Amino acid sequence: MTNRYFKQILLEEIGGEGQKRLNGSSAVVAGCGALGSVICNSLVRAGVGRVTIVDRDFIELDNLPRQMLFDEEDIKRGLPKAIAAAEKLRRINSEITVVPVVADLTVENIEKIIKGSDVVLDGMDNFETRFLINDACVKLGIPWIYGGVVATYGMSFSIIPGETPCLRCFINELPGPGSTPTCDTVGVLGTAVNMVGSIEVTEGLKILLGKYDLLIKKLVYIDVWQGIWNLYEIKKDANRCSVCDDRKFSFLDQKKGTRLTSLCGQNAIQVSPPASAGVSFHDLALRLQPHGEVSYNDYMLRFTIKPYEFTVFHDGRTIIKGITDESEAKILFSKYIGV
Numbered sequence: 144m145t146n147r148y149f150k151q152i153l154l155e156e157i158g159g160e161g162q163k164r165l166n167g168s169s170a171v172v173a174g175c176g177a178l179g180s181v182i183c184n185s186l187v188r189a190g191v192g193r194v195t196i197v198d199r200d201f202i203e204l205d206n207l208p209r210q211m212l213f214d215e216e217d218i219k220r221g222l223p224k225a226i227a228a229a230e231k232l233r234r235i236n237s238e239i240t241v242v243p244v245v246a247d248l249t250v251e252n253i254e255k256i257i258k259g260s261d262v263v264l265d266g267m268d269n270f271e272t273r274f275l276i277n278d279a280c281v282k283l284g285i286p287w288i289y290g291g292v293v294a295t296y297g298m299s300f301s302i303i304p305g306e307t308p309c310l311r312c313f314i315n316e317l318p319g320p321g322s323t324p325t326c327d328t329v330g331v332l333g334t335a336v337n338m339v340g341s342i343e344v345t346e347g348l349k350i351l352l353g354k355y356d357l358l359i360k361k362l363v364y365i366d367v368w369q370g371i372w373n374l375y376e377i378k379k380d381a382n383r384c385s386v387c388d389d390r391k392f393s394f395l396d397q398k399k400g401t402r403l404t405s406l407c408g409q410n411a412i413q414v415s416p417p418a419s420a421g422v423s424f425h426d427l428a429l430r431l432q433p434h435g436e437v438s439y440n441d442y443m444l445r446f447t448i449k450p451y452e453f454t455v456f457h458d459g460r461t462i463i464k465g466i467t468d469e470s471e472a473k474i475l476f477s478k479y480i481g482v
C-alpha cells in the first residue's frame with residue numbers, strides 16, 4: 144500500500160525518521176481565520192500528530208475568499224471556525240488528532256492550552272493576543288512562530304525562548320488603536336496569506352524535526368504584489384527585555400474578570416465574562432424568546448433584537464454586533480445574557 148507520506152519521506156529534509164517525529168509531535172494554532180486555515184491545513188496534511196486549533200469566531204461570507212477550510216455550507220450550519228475546521232481536517236487526515244477549542248485565548252486558559260505542545264503558530268489578527276502568546280511561550284519555554292499579513296504583504300519570525308529575541312524584544316509596546324493598518328481597514332489578499340502561512344509552517348516543521356540550526360533566524364518580509372522577499376536581522380539591543388530578560392509577564396498577569404474587546408472593523412464588541420459553569424442554550428433561549436429571534440445549535444446561540452445581533456458561546460463569551468461603544472455593550476450583555 145502506498146505510504147501517505149511517501150513524498151515527504153523522499154525529501155532529504157524530512158526522511159523516514161523525520162516523518163515519524165512529525166507523527167509524534169504536537170502543535171497549537173492560535174486563531175483559525177485566513178492564516179490559521181493555511182497553517183492547520185498544511186500541518187494536518189504533513190502528518191503532525193496532534194493539532195490543536197483555538198478560535199473564538201464564527202464563519203461569515205466575507206471570510207470565504209481567503210479562509211480555505213470553510214465553505215457556504217459551514218455558514219448555513221452556523222458553525223464556529225474551530226469546529227468547521229476540525230471537521231474538514233479530520234476528513235483530510237483521519238490518522239492524526241485534531242482538537243478544536245472554541246474560545247478566546249486569555250490569561251485564564253492559554254497556559255493550559257499550550258502546555259506540553261512542541262510549537263505554537265500565530266494565526267491571530269491582534270497584537271494584544273500575540274503579546275499574551277509571547278508571555279506564555281517564553282514562560283513555558285515553548286517555541287512559537289509569529290506571523291501577520293495585511294493587504295499584499297506580511298512577515299514572520301521564529302521565536303525560540305532563551306535562544307532568539309522574543310516578540311517584545313523588537314515590538315516593545317502595543318500599537319495604539321487605529322495606528323496600524325488592519326485587514327478590516329485596507330483589506331487583504333489571500334495569496335499573501337498563503338505565503339506567510341507557508342513560511343510559518345515550514346519554520347514550524349523544522350522545530351518539530353529538531354532542526355533548530357536550519358531556522359531562518361531573521362524576520363521574513365514578503366510582498367506578493369511587488370515581488371519582494373527580504374530578510375531583516377533582528378538583534379537584541381542593549382535594553383533589557385521585560386519578558387525574556389526579566390521574566391515579567393505583564394500580559395499573563397492581567398487581572399481576571401469581565402473583558403471587553405472591540406472587534407475592529409466588524410462593528411462588534413466581544414464581552415468575555417470570567418470562567419463559569421457554562422451556559423445552557425435551552426434555558427437562555429426560553430428566556431430570550433419573548434424579546435427577539437433566537438436559534439441555537441450545539442456550539443452557539445444567536446439572538447437578534449434589532450439593531451443588535453448576539454452570538455453566545457458555551458463559556459458565556461458573547462459577540463454583540465451593531466455596536467461600538469463598550470459601556471453600552473456591557474449594559475446590553477447584563478440585560479439579556481447576564482452571567
Ligand SMILES: [Zn+2]
Pocket residue numbers: 308309310311312384385386387388
Ligand atoms: Zn524579549
